[in-house]
Amino acid sequence: MTKHTHSFQAEVAQLLHLVTHSLYSNKDIFLRELISNASDACDKLRFEALANPALYEDQPQLEIRISYDRDARTLTITDNGIGMSEQEAIEHLGTIAKSGTREFFSRLTGDQKQDAQLIGQFGVGFYSGFIVADRITVESRRAGLSSDAGVRWSSEGTGAFEVEPITREARGTSVILHLREDALEYASAWKIKEIVRKYADHISLPILLEKETWQEGKDGEPGRMVKTGEWETINQATALWTRPKKDITDEQYIAFYQQITHDFEPPLAWTHNRVEGSTEYIQLLYIPKHAPHDLWLRERKSGLKLYVKRVFIMDDAEALLPAYLRFIKGVVDSNDLPLNVSRELLQESRDVKAIREGNTRRVLALLEDLAAHDRLPEGEAAAALSDEDKAKAGKYTTFWSEFGAVLKEGLGEDLANRDRIAKLLRFASTQSDTPSVSLADYKARMKEGQEAIYYLTAESLAAAKNSPQLELFRKKGIEVLLMTDRVDEWAMNFLTEFEGTPLQSVARGEADLAKLQDEAEKKAVEEASTAFKPVLERLKTALGERVEDVRVSARLVDSPACLVVPEGGMSPQLARMLKAAGQKVPEVKPILEVNPAHPLVQKLENAEGSRFDDLAQILLDQAVLADGALPEDPAAYVRRVNALLAAAD
Numbered sequence: 248m249t250k251h252t253h254s255f256q257a258e259v260a261q262l263l264h265l266v267t268h269s270l271y272s273n274k275d276i277f278l279r280e281l282i283s284n285a286s287d288a289c290d291k292l293r294f295e296a297l298a299n300p301a302l303y304e305d306q307p308q309l310e311i312r313i314s315y316d317r318d319a320r321t322l323t324i325t326d327n328g329i330g331m332s333e334q335e336a337i338e339h340l341g342t343i344a345k346s347g348t349r350e351f352f353s354r355l356t357g358d359q360k361q362d363a364q365l366i367g368q369f370g371v372g373f374y375s376g377f378i379v380a381d382r383i384t385v386e387s388r389r390a391g392l393s394s395d396a397g398v399r400w401s402s403e404g405t406g407a408f409e410v411e412p413i414t415r416e417a418r419g420t421s422v423i424l425h426l427r428e429d430a431l432e433y434a435s436a437w438k439i440k441e442i443v444r445k446y447a448d449h450i451s452l453p454i455l456l457e458k459e460t461w462q463e464g465k466d467g468e469p470g471r472m473v474k475t476g477e478w479e480t481i482n483q484a485t486a487l488w489t490r491p492k493k494d495i496t497d498e499q500y501i502a503f504y505q506q507i508t509h510d511f512e513p514p515l516a517w518t519h520n521r522v523e524g525s526t527e528y529i530q531l532l533y534i535p536k537h538a539p540h541d542l543w544l545r546e547r548k549s550g551l552k553l554y555v556k557r558v559f560i561m562d563d564a565e566a567l568l569p570a571y572l573r574f575i576k577g578v579v580d581s582n583d584l585p586l587n588v589s590r591e592l593l594q595e596s597r598d599v600k601a602i603r604e605g606n607t608r609r610v611l612a613l614l615e616d617l618a619a620h621d622r623l624p625e626g627e628a629a630a631a632l633s634d635e636d637k638a639k640a641g642k643y644t645t646f647w648s649e650f651g652a653v654l655k656e657g658l659g660e661d662l663a664n665r666d667r668i669a670k671l672l673r674f675a676s677t678q679s680d681t682p683s684v685s686l687a688d689y690k691a692r693m694k695e696g697q698e699a700i701y702y703l704t705a706e707s708l709a710a711a712k713n714s715p716q717l718e719l720f721r722k723k724g725i726e727v728l729l730m731t732d733r734v735d736e737w738a739m740n741f742l743t744e745f746e747g748t749p750l751q752s753v754a755r756g757e758a759d760l761a762k763l764q765d766e767a768e769k770k771a772v773e774e775a776s777t778a779f780k781p782v783l784e785r786l787k788t789a790l791g792e793r794v795e796d797v798r799v800s801a802r803l804v805d806s807p808a809c810l811v812v813p814e815g816g817m818s819p820q821l822a823r824m825l826k827a828a829g830q831k832v833p834e835v836k837p838i839l840e841v842n843p844a845h846p847l848v849q850k851l852e853n854a855e856g857s858r859f860d861d862l863a864q865i866l867l868d869q870a871v872l873a874d875g876a877l878p879e880d881p882a883a884y885v886r887r888v889n890a891l892l893a894a895a896d
């Protein structure tokens with residue numbers, strides 16, 4: 248029989264190094280990960296056996312067995328699931344096929360605590376065995392293959408692993424951990440039971456442990472524990488989501504979440520329901536505490552685990568959730584779908600549509616509940632709150648900072664729930680640097696006579712706060728929402744009003760600015776426009792194709808000029824975003840608004856020839872800069888400003 252040595256894929260070697268160095272304080276999780284793999288292997292067998300029952304051979308009862316040998320210092324986890332062929336063992340245990348692998352490695356910092364957190368999100372799975380073992384041997388035989396097609400895989404978790412063919416009667420996989428000196432505590436019944444109770448109680452398969460009894464010593468030998476050859480089931484062995492809510496503790500909900508997501512942190516919140524009626528299903532949906540490292544990757548897998556009548560069908564069933572809820576984790580168990588349902592079929596199924604809508608409603612309701620309890624009320628109202636509600640304080644703020652930008656996509660994607668999503672939005676504003684202002688908060692603070700909810704989009708909060716567009720609003724004490732997520736420009740296109748009040752970008756059009764001005768201000772602008780007409784005409788000629796129009800501004804107080812998007816035109820931020828995404832964008836020329844009260848603008852009146860042209864170009868380029876973009880010809884801009892500075896006394 249030939250033994251072959253293979254090298255690990257570079258990323259695996261790197262991960263193994265991290266696992267043994269960073270996860271040390273979290274040792275117990277290795278058993279959860281290996282039990283989870285064993286359970287997945289049984290799920291896969293059950294699924295393949297739907298089409299080919301012969302795969303069960305003479306062992307239809309799927310189970311996981313754990314045994315240990317204190318003398319040999321081994322701990323073995325055996326399942327009778329799908330098993331692996333030699334080729335599968337080489338591929339699955341020697342490479343990482345996950346999406347976002349490269350991105351994950353690029354984000355490691357070298358700081359153990361931070362990295363451990365990241366690894367937790369990435370999921371180390373099988374390799375976590377090396378936290379407690381200095382050698383792992385895997386023996387396996389794939390269901391459906393003959394007993395001489397078994398494989399033994401073995402590695403010390405450094406650069407390489409060995410593979411050799413073996414004969415193995417039993418279908419499935421044994422993972423044999425050769426325990427490190429400082430991990431011998433895991434070769435004990437109470438320790439194993441403790442971990443299983445904590446992390447794997449809810450697994451739907453029985454987990455069996457070999458029984459021991461105390462044997463008195465004979466002939467001067469000390470007494471010791473000996474194996475009895477009998478096995479006892481040490482978990483509840485019913486799928487968690489099928490149990491009534493009242494029988495499930497928070498710890499069990501959390502452990503289940505951690506098992507399906509590999510997250511080290513508990514979830515932020517969850518909702519568990521049995522839905523009855525024309526489409527029957529169970530949903531158990533979790534909101535994680537942190538955004539995954541690959542939330543923005545296009546090829547990222549997302550979605551829920553789908554079961555049909557307790558039989559596992561697939562991971563990442565994305566048809567069960569709209570894309571803007573792709574951060575939700577959990578399980579859906581349907582009573583109506585056929586067992587042989589495929590991904591393609593899911594897209595078209597009416598039952599799936601009903602489930603997706605049901606899931607969406609539940610998640611939005613969960614978010615509404617968190618949002619309602621985000622701030623603790625003061626005084627007596629706080630005392631009247633239940634402990635459960637008190638514990639919700641601050642959770643929505645966490646949710647929003649992690650996933651708010653994703654939820655905003657829902658404005659464009661989910662017409663039916665747009666109003667509910669709008670209520671869940673939070674923004675920074677001229678009155679709050681943190682994104683904590685809801686549209687309802689804003690409305691409640693609107694000034695007498697104010698008819699719109701004003702907002703400004705910008706590249707960063709600093710750029711937004713210093714934008715010249717805000718000057719009039721500041722002067723009038725009118726709050727403006729400040730939006731700095733990339734998705735805002737796009738998303739706000741879909742939100743034109745909130746509970747009857749229009750939303751209005753402060754960088755757009757001029758129409759209703761007039762409503763914010765008093766008579767004297769209006770008159771001043773009109774007069775300035777007339778008096779300034781010749782200068783405006785000359786500016787238009789000097790700037791030519793670069794602008795749509797030049798006019799006197801009603802919104803500027805301290806700055807000389809700013810750009811305004813023509814009514815109905817695409818904003819420059821959105822145009823830049825679409826261009827960056829490779830899309831064709833219609834050219835929209837901005838309107839330049841000038842402030843006749845500003846000394847720089849006043850200088851124009853007496854400037855002639857090339858000096859006028861230079862000042863005009865500088866005025867426009869500075870307005871472009873204040874808008875967060877680069878001047879069309881940055882070098883020319885610098886040259887003109889330098890010439891101006893040199894000429895100044």
Ligand SMILES: Nc1ncnc2c1ncn2[C@@H]1O[C@H](COP(=O)(O)OP(=O)(O)OP(=O)(O)O)[C@@H](O)[C@H]1O
Pocket residue numbers: 284285288326328329330331339340369370371372373374420509
């Ligand atoms: N007990 C097992 N039986 C059959 N195949 C297994 C078993 N354990 C692991 N494997 C195979 O090895 C692969 C890698 O396992 P690993 O735990 O590293 O990652 P994973 O389970 O795919 O991902 P994650 O841990 O993030 O869920 C699995 O996808 C599976 O194909």
